[in-house]
Amino acid sequence: MSGQPVLFTDTDSESTASSVPSELKIRKLPVGIILLVELCERLTYYTLAGTQKTYLQNQLDKAPSSSAALNSVFSMLCYFWCIPGGLVADSIGRYKTIIMAGSVYAVGTVCVGLAVVHDLQQSLGWLFMFGSLVLIAAGTGGIKPNIANFGADQIGDLTERQRECQKTFFSLFYLSINVGVLVAFGFLTNITTAGLPGVVSQAEGYSFAYGSGAASMILAVILFVAFTSSYKREAGSGLGPVKALVKYQMHSVLNGGGWRAIMSLLGFLCLPCFFLCTLASTLLASPSHSASSEVFVDPCASQLAPASAPPRMLHGGGGGSALLDNAALGLGSCACIFLVVANMSCTWVRELNEEKASFTSNDAKQFFAAIPMIIVVNIAFNLCYNSMNNAFPSQACQMDLRLGNTQLNGAFFNIADAFAIIIFTPLFETCLYPMIAKIKGSPVRLGQKIIAGLLIAAASNVSAALLEDKRKAAPYLCGPDIGFSQCAPGYSEDGLEGTRMKDISAFYIFLPFTLVGIAEILVNPCMYCFSYEAAPMELRSLLQAVNLFFSGSVSNAFTAVVAKMAYPNSLDDGNLNKYYYINVVISILGIGVYFIVTRCNHGREMKKVVKTEIMEACGAESDGEL
Template sequence: MASQKLVTYLSTRLHEGNVSAARNFTTWQGTCYLTPLIGATLADSYWGKYRTIAVFSTIYFLGMAALTLSASVPSFMPPQCVGSICPQPTLPQYLVYFVGLYMIALGAGGIKPCVSSFGADQFDDTDAVEKTKKGSFFNWFYFCINIGSLISGTVLIWVQENYGYGIGFGIPTFFIALAIGSFFIGSEIYRFQIPGGSPLTRACQVVVAATRKRKVDLPDDSSLLYELDGKTSAIEGSRKLEHSSEFSFLDKAGVILWNESDGSRYPWILCTVTQVEELKILLRMFPIWATGIVFFTVCAQNSSMFIEQGMVLNNQIGSFKIPPATLSSLDVISVVVWVPIYERLVVPIARRFTGKERGFSELQRMGIGLFVSTIAVAVAALVEIKRLQKVPVPMSILWQVPQYFLVGASVVFACVGQTEFFYNEAPRSMRSLCSALALLTVALGSYLSSLVVTAVAWLTTRGGEPGWIPDDLDDGHLNRFFWLLAAMSALNLAVFVGCARRYKRKNVY
């Protein structure tokens, strides 16, 4: 669904005011990035990824069907305005639309954290050829997502504007049904990961057991810590993890006392080394995860401050006028262009220098993405400086093209690298959860962007000053805001490099 048109629909069809429409949109968008925690928990703990995708994609389809009905069935369609009089929709009309909308948010919560990791599950990590192909899978997965985003942001919006919302909602509903059918057709050939129980419960068990035994001394030999014999893990569907020396306090959860012999009987008192290492992996990944928040703060400017900047530029190109918001699709086009370039050109060249089959490691790739995103906002600042020098003669909006393309390039490096990193490093029984946590950084990045804008507006308007971001940008200093983001991004990159250099990868049996 083209979410770009959601605010317009709320305003023009449901006759909501600007504040109400914006609030409903941001609430729904935030929900779309919180519900993956629900889907991930169900997938890792009880249902498995296949069943979770099947159930939640069906919910998504039903949500889209409800939106289609609300825009095509007369009794469900909100009334049209008559002149300046806009009758309010009835309660059933509201319900059909918003129930459908939040069914989509719930459905997305089961699809987003599972579909990429389920796809990667189809590759055997023990086979060198398949392991290399798995790296390519993440690239082409993002490629397909952005192709869909490009179509929804252009073709579907055009259809909605020219043929109505009924057809505009009906087309994606049809293709979702087609996608679900295609998913089920391949059921006989899929590889399945068995759910291993609640990962959050296991993490809490480690913390509780370690706290209970806080006064117990750790043995000098880590092999004396509790673990099942052989290669079988106590966590179903997972592989045993080797002991690591970090966060040694948690190891106390694996100390065997004289009256303890079977951890399965006392899960809140005695935990296996593998269970303890699961929590350690999450703690080691946390700083890497946190650096993604600032990255997505930069990406959030595509739909906020970059558009504000474009609104004061000359959007007349020959006989055409380019809406400033349209340029935000350039980062999507950039991703579509960059994925083949990365696969066919960057990887072979990088392989010669790094000796790595995939050219760069996941962490190296993420670092490059963070660097490119820093350059993107720096370029935006330079464009703004140039624009202010040209006032009152407006610059061409095409000056913004480089910053949008740089953000798109940063996504190819950072986002794909992040997805691959969390999949490979997460314990098998926590892969969906880690994917959901990675998606959470998108929402947190948007919230941080709003917080920074609010803080800048408050601090720079004291004493009657117009501030950095006034209504008339000709009187402001938007370039300083972009330089602030560039400084935050550079600091974030430095933190990431430090964390990445100290990061210790997991070891499995």
């Protein structure tokens, strides 16, 4: 190609259109709309995900451990649907899939918004569960694996400048996510428990916040449809490549693929069993507690006048079956181990007699060879990351939340994660990475970013554990004008029941949140890029869905099981640090497994089936750097 394309080109620019082939254009308008749509969708998702545990335990009277497990199951289901979403997109196209999934998502948010209206909460609890666990989960799963790829499609990857612009897009995409996070956690989550003085009563806080999320999602769908004419739309390739992938797997098992082929198949078969056991264990938890089921003595009662009724604490266990918990843990572990070991070398893939040029055995090897890295990195990182959804906010809810005359919600402190991403992303890209590259004489590689991210993620959970020791040692806040924590277990609308805060500022929780944000910068954009570039062209949506599937669904399934086994219903009487240190150990083990994977046959196999420019697009100069 004789010339370089203009980096950002509007589709309606006549002067550019006449000089640059359409396939080389980078469409600025649709890229901007896609970033805005992602912002709205993430605002909606995190408003719900960040406050769902508190709603379940305080409005629907579920035990804290069950609420934490259900919250993890919600995230698990959202990411579980990424696989069907990727398959549909590869079949009919990303554009149509995003519209259909967005519509389902919007209906789900409306259902949730209606279900949390104060006078309807108890009678419409089923609608809240249906809207969140079914409709929103399915809608998210259809959008998430496709919206980033759809944005990358608008840029193209035929030239070096386009590929560089794609990397910038993935960073901007992640930035837009966190702008939505800031609005969700910095504003809407506080309204759920405190209301908005003079505008929204405390009783209607959830309906206002979730209603705002519904409006945001409806706006996202309208915006996406309104700019249809400006999009570059890739037609779906049908399910032929996916069917071929399944054929390669089964043909290899039956025709000399050896133990690796069998192990790969067993790994895939274990996954649905893992999810079924996790769902059964969580949904079969003990029923909701009645208002009088658990009573405890207020630690401040001796210093204050007796309350009209003794406060309560929901101490009850999460219920369910220990057998199911152990079965889920075993099946999930086997699935991950089998898939990693089997696909470290993809020489097990056998040629098909009816093989067509459109999807070759090398394409199959390319897809399978990407799986070990996706599994190892996502499990090692996201178990620590998931603490940010349940454990960190719960810990903050039993610290000093007061700010003036109001209380913050524990989920508010997620803004530290978003601020860390917004602040440190440009610093890393423009200062840190170039400085390190200059010192070491070579670019900062993908593997180096990932290892640093895993270490920082582990450090976030260690810092939270140390902070929990400080919190438990602090005295209770017992002043006459100090009420119970509005987001901790047992809080009642009259303010006469609940959990006392401790005399230690909740703002200390900013540290673990910030560390998670820094770790995200190092890990998640790398995995987005790797999944897009390492996939065969026909299966880009599917491999991105696999990445998201292990990132959110499999990791949250593990978190749901670990939460039921190690997450205490009473933080003051239990040991939350056990939960944290399990995550830390898995993260450190993941680093060791990562080195084994990248130094074994996986790297050599990737070199055979992945083009040089694909590896360079992800920041790797050789297969060993992966």
